[in-house]
Amino acid sequence: MTYCALLIRLLLKIAKLFVCVGTNDIRNCHARGINHLKSPLQNFLSKIKLLAPNARIYIQSLLPIPANGNRFCERNVLAMNHLLYNLCSKYKLYFVDAFSPFLNYYGNRNLRLFPKWDENKKYFDIHPNSKGMGVLARQYIFLIHSKWFNPMAYN
Numbered sequence: 001m002t003y004c005a006l007l008i009r010l011l012l013k014i015a016k017l018f019v020c021v022g023t024n025d026i027r028n029c030h031a032r033g034i035n036h037l038k039s040p041l042q043n044f045l046s047k048i049k050l051l052a053p054n055a056r057i058y059i060q061s062l063l064p065i066p067a068n069g070n071r072f073c074e075r076n077v078l079a080m081n082h083l084l085y086n087l088c089s090k091y092k093l094y095f096v097d098a099f100s101p102f103l104n105y106y107g108n109r110n111l112r113l114f115p116k117w118d119e120n121k122k123y124f125d126i127h128p129n130s131k132g133m134g135v136l137a138r139q140y141i142f143l144i145h146s147k148w149f150n151p152m153a154y155n
Contacts, residue, residue: 014052016144018096020060021084023126026076034079041083045091058143059088060096064109065126096143101135102128 021041026034048057061081065073081099088095104110113132115125128136 012052012054014055016058017048017052017055018058018060018140018143019048021062021080023062023065023077023080026062026073026080034076034083037080038083038087041087045087045093049091049093056094058094058096059084061085061099063098063102063126063128063132066109066114094143096139098136098139101139102132 026037045057045059061084062077065077077099085095087093102110102113110132113128113135115127115129
């Protein structure tokens with residue numbers, strides 16, 4: 001059996017596929033905004049659906065990132081999550097809201113779920129700490145073992 005044939009057989013057997021897009025691209029969206037990422041994301045999602053037609057495909061939202069004095073980054077995260085949600089609705093994919101569990105009572109980034117201020121780097125890290133990874137892990141464990149409709153999915 002060739003590598004391609006094996007890969008195709010594996011893709012056809014996938015039951016659940018989880019995709020997490022990164023936040024690096026949105027930090028450089030000052031001039032064009034988030035919408036220039038729509039076409040590449042559409043191509044990516046349509047190819048995933050084509051390659052794994054039997055899979056339930058889950059697309060994770062971006063986590064809240066620290067503004068570090070830049071409100072533009074916060075708006076980009078919200079805009080990107082909105083774009084991801086709309087694309088999930090369009091392609092009948094499941095949207096995983098990983099953003100909301102990382103907010104505190106006041107709707108701000110829950111600092112207890114991320115590393116503390118790095119005095120050497122002079123910014124907050126965008127990656128969750130061990131407590132934050134626990135929050136994310138619980139969400140994924142539920143989705144992996146769930147046999148029911150995902151309440152965080154498209155409308």
